[in-house]
Amino acid sequence: MTELLSTLDRSRTHVGPALRAAVERLDPTSRLVASYHLGWCDADGRATTEAAGGKAVRPALALLGGEAVGAAAEVALPGAVAVELIHNFSLLHDDLLDGDLERRHRPTAWAVWGSASAILAGDAMLALAHEVLLESAAPGAPRAAWELATVTRELTRGQVQDLAFETRADVTLDECLDMAAAKTGSLLAGSAAIGAVLAGAEPAKVEALRTFGAQFGLAFQLVDDVLGIWGDPAATGKPVYSDLRARKKTLPVTYALAQGKPDPVLLDWLTGADEPDPAALHRIADALRTRGARDWAFAEAKRRLADAEDALAAADLNHRARGELLALARFVLERSS
Template sequence: MARVMTTSRPATEVLAWSRELTGPALRSAVETMPAPVRRIAGYHFGWLDAGGLAAAGDGGKALRPALVLLAAEAAGGSATAAVPAAVAVELVHNFSLLHDDVMDGDATRRHRPTAWSVFGVGAAILTGDALLALASEVLAAAPAIYAGDGVRMLAAAVLDLVEGQMADTGFEGRDDVTPVECARMAEAKTGALLGTACALGGLAGGADPERVEALRGFGRCAGLAFQLADDLLGIWGDPAVTGKPVYSDLRNRKKSLPVVAALTSGTPAAAELAALYRSGQDLGPAELSRAAALVEAAGAREWADTRAGELLADALDLLSAARPEPRPAAELGTLARLLVQRDH
């Protein structure tokens, strides 16, 4: 008889379990792609080096798959039944990363050169497109009990993600971005997929529509909190932890949530930061350091920390509303805290 876990596991153990359960299925799915994109995808996931040989690179935490699997268990179902949904969500996430790196011009991800910087912009974009198509194929082949609704859910999340990403890109050329607009962008760009991950898990676990929507709300709130934490890392994160250059968001003049909060704060720091962002010149180390100090002086760093905590509390309330099973609920809460309480 299989042992039933009754006590919650720490985040490291949950994520290792997620990778163990979804990793083989993810690799099997990627192996079905045409050879040229399969090689680039393998490099992006850390399975191959630039020459196509086996590697042991960092393929990511498998956080989103873990949310899918735990949400299925929280609904009273089996994590195994939710593996296709978990794989599909991870494929969509990595589609977005490949495209993000091209749009942001980022040269490193997960402590190694980005796919576009190794294989070229066009090849990286097409590989992202292939991962997106593969996600729909994987989910369409899932158990019929959730495949049809699941494909529609995932497609809606992708449209939200694209809308959010377009807004994010558009903000770079504007001087009048409001905090409300920025929060809406972040919820679409990041919250939509995390919310859908939890909703898909609930659907795979047999939850009724009300519980599915509560799980979705949990994921969306946790996702927005995560975006705030990620925005802080994009300014003050240690490259050894983030795998990206220091001040990467400021270098790209991103209108992230803390930056917009600073720019609209009405403080002297806001005016100086706006002048730096409008300068049109490449920001060197001194200017980047000054920009980071101005964001903090405007109170935006503290605001982002506080707001992330509020969103985490909202997420946990929505999780309770989903009437989850105790052990997976505790682990979902642990992952939500992990999303927010990172070093920055």
């Protein structure tokens, strides 16, 4: 745990100033929206005293991926900034599309400034990510920018599917895994690979890092889905049972539905129109657990982590960086225990 926190701290210390310098380039309105969303200030632009931002896992992956192939931190830095910009572009748009009113115990950006400001700030951050990457003199910068664009389209494809699932009752587990791979796996895969791509590393190393990130991403999503159903709101920053309220076809839900004859409690919930009351939400969560959804999700997350670790073990990477990547991956499961 201590090693991991030091990795994340190091990443934040290194990436933070570069990310702030990038955001500083946005037009004043988008800059305020982005700075608020990133947890740097309140809605009036006053600097926040405690960090309200995310864990910056993606920038940490980008830096460690660069170190894993022996690159100096400066080489991977534009990649770290770019993936964090893409992640937050995506969150700004997704909060609006999902109608989410809260993120990390604060109103979402669109809830504060309206949909137009959130859409435009997101658009600007997406473009800015490409500017930052293409200003790098690293040999792999154009390739990294191309990959970032493909990842962004994968993110978008995942979100399109996720929204389509809301009005479908027949979502299969395979479809849900494909959606999670697109919506979550692709950017974590791209983050783990981008530092090595920037450094012009040999393909085998880049692919090992990418596979690590993709599997890590699915483990991440599985645990996130468990937290969205059974997690403590104080820890997740989201309302209790938020994913059940929204009738989200998450991985544990599609797993439970595929186990034999459908449970009437689950069918009522999926086909209902009104928001379930607290007692009903509790019954739905219990029905999912009884069907083994929680246990399956944890076991599947562990299996994905093992695959992620195997991918790294098979490649010729820097020893210390590999250790830190593994510690970061293990944290995905630990944060839920």
